[in-house]
Amino acid sequence: MLPEAKLDVLLARHAALEAELLGQVNSETYVRLTRELSELTPVVDAVKAYRSVVTELADLDAMIADAATEPDMRAMAESERPQLEARRTELEQTIRVALLPKDAMDERSVMLEIRAGTGGDEASLFAGDLFRMYERFAALQGWKVEVVSASDGTMGGYKEIVADVQGRGAFAKLKFESGVHRVQRVPDTEASGRIHTSAATVAVLPEVKDVDVDIKDTDLRIETMRAQGAGGQHVNKTESAIRITHIPTGIVVMMQDSRSQHKNRASAMNILRARIYDAEQQRIDAERSADRRGQVGSGDRSERIRTYNFPQGRVTDHRINLTLYKLPQVIAGEALGELVEALTTEHQAAQLAAQGGV
Template sequence: MSVSRFTFFRSLYKLENLVLRRYSAQNAINLSDPAVQTYLNRLMLEHANLETKPRRNFEETRRLQEIKPIVLALEQRIALFESIDSLKELNKRDGQDEEIKKMIKEEAQIYLKRMKEVDGELQSILLEPVLTKGGVLVEVTTGAGGQEAMLFARELFEMYQSYCEYKDWEVDIASVEKSDLGGIRKASFLVHGLGAPELMRMEAGVHRVQRIPVTEKGGRIHTSTVSVAVLPQPSDVELNIPDRDLSIETKRASGAGGQHVNTTDSAVRIIHIPTGTAVECQEGRSQIKNKQIALQKLRTLLLQKQEEEQSSKINSERKSQIGQSNRNEKIRTYNYPQDRVTEHREGGGTTHSLKTFMQGGEPLEKLQESLLRQQRYQAVMTEINDFIARYKAETSAKS
């Protein structure tokens, strides 16, 4: 690709009012911004250098695949711009009859329409979150609010179960600690599927509920909180536990669960001897399945401990997720009297019909996707700003 084609951004900027629209919507990049154009220009140069390399290492191959869709969209924009530029030159020629001018105008409109479509495709490529197939451990813990908080913890837990079914994710309940009134003090489950790590990560934090307690009639509005922590599940390669380090006990399951659960030794308790970490699982009927779930939860907790020893990042991240479970710390508020759910993080907003939201379907999915796009937008803009800062520093050093 010739060097002159890389300068198209500068010329294209002059046609801003004709071809490009300034993206004022949330989660959109202003493609007419010279800084953004400089960044995209450099991506094209990087792609050309990587593509012509006779041999590439793993990281270079990964990077090439990452930026290739962006460059393909940019090359379409170049071709469209050149076609529009050719029509402009043709229109300047003397002696053109009205029929030819009409054809030029119609063809230009086609190119302009396609340019807008390519701009939209480019926005999607730049900002669409990457979803991976993997798993997470989700922990729901009662915060402030006593029995009312426990009842809402159960509702939140059930919402996540419905949502996982809606997303066709695999779910294994690891533990449920119930309250006397049918609420939940603490519960955890493993979820695995496409997009589960990224989408469920959006649920980490303090969830605040405002409503008249179901235990009271005609009472005042009560505020309660429930904390949600989301931890990545390790693979077998990341954390392999020798059998000699495990103490495995089986016992009869306790609490409600049906006749079969209560009359067989299906409950499993595993202790990691070196660290003393213990986990239990008695939610399933099969002892083998309960053992698998308990082992996966143990691996997740041990990986967390391992990373905490190496760095305080995971520990501080978890604290930032669940906070102190106080009423004034929240990522989302569920207001029953006003029938709305308010997401307080950037990229969120207010959703009405709280009952529909709590069914764990499309409204929750849309909210999570919006939050992910906002995070992606911030990450891309940070990358662009960092690049521009380096670019200016390099330019100043050469001058």
């Protein structure tokens, strides 16, 4: 059974928002209220439909139980009942999922980090493929992707790339991508046609604000230096590169992509905040659940989560045992949404099971 008192609270809040929006509110409040209203409306519609179906079922049951009901009418009521029962079950599930506790970071933008792992040049090429996959997927969602720093591979791709993915709900859709991604394919440089296996590590960190992580100035060691690598004469004259060490955790961030020391420092602090928050969340979650490694979205960076097999044209997500024979579409970012939706559904199912329903 659904928690009727909780449903009443939802309906009351929805009505209050509609009433408040009819009054005079400033633009900032208007945006906040309309956003909350748009999030509540689908579940409120489901609640109203659910209660309507429950009423219809009660009326049918009364008609069926009434001895005065004519046989034809009783037969019609009995034939309608299974369809209404199915509709009630469907609406119950929709409402249960909507009532699950939301991750506080789900609506945030993300910092996407991809690093080549085992496999040498092929791993760097694969890291490049993964970045383009996420870049195209982001474009389909209407998000904006901005590269924060990148270290190119010797044959192409990236040894490491960090990008800022700006868009509402980016973390909700990308958070299950963290982990080791493995590729099996024949490299262009392989004359004998042997299949090579290489890997890249993906980390998806929610955008973290100052209020989310308390970083004391005394906990930071900030060093400036001349940028290394390509960049022309400028990099040899100006100490624009920044290295920030968070002493309590030992987390180090180096940033040299911009000619501006101020921009490099701001970018480094954004990444540092995200990494500190992520490390703390992993520590908390690990303490909370000893069997967390078996759950979708454990965030364990050493966990192999997905294999991209080019000779067979398949992508397999090992956490939910899902295989799609549409590797080109996934790598193009077009079918990545199918994996995202499957992972989200599995995660919601696990939450529902842990709660015993709602």
